[in-house]
Amino acid sequence: NDDVVVNTSYGAVTASNENITLPAGDYTLIACSSGDDVPVAAFEQPVYGVSHPFTIVAGEVTEIEEPLVCTLLQCKVTVAYNDDFLAAVTGAGKTTVEVTAGSPLEYVLNANKTYDQSSGYFAVNGTTMTVNFKGHINGNEGVTMSKSFQGIAPKQWRQIKFIQKKNEQGQAT
Secondary structure, eight states: OOOOOOOOOHHHHHHHTOOOOOOSEEEEEEEESOSSOOOSEEETOOOEEEEEEEEEOTTSOOOOOSOOOOEESEEEEEEEEOHHHHHHEEEEEEEEEESSTTOOEEEEEOTTSOBOOOOEEEEOSSSOEEEEEEEEETTEEEEEEEEEEOOOOTTOEEEEEEOOOBOTTSOBO
16 A cells, blocks of 8 residues: 555674564565665766565565665766867856756856766656756857757766767867
């Protein structure tokens, strides 16, 4: 019924050296690397987990035989810039990444061409991610770029890299 029946840690279960007794019925085991809710958007806060349905039969001991593998419950995002792009940077800027409306993360690009290389972790509440850049490029203030990405899902690592594009005549664009 989606009610929490037992809430404990792996350490507590192994330390007690006892079985967990439950009434007969259908259950779902949920294991998670954090006791807190998955953050909507946060730097350097990955959360791993797994859920596994099982059934308790009256008078029998139920063991979950198969190994449970925890996987990333969020989408990981990193932002980088290639050397040609950084060469065109003439002031501070930032890249904003948003998966859940109203909960963006900002990756700062400093005027000295260093930038935030933190990993952002996003709860996946939809399938679209929006990336916006705003900064100083080639002496122009407030240059903006925007791109939306579809198919965002847990267990993904989206590596956003800004690359200065050149046309066939070698002119930067």
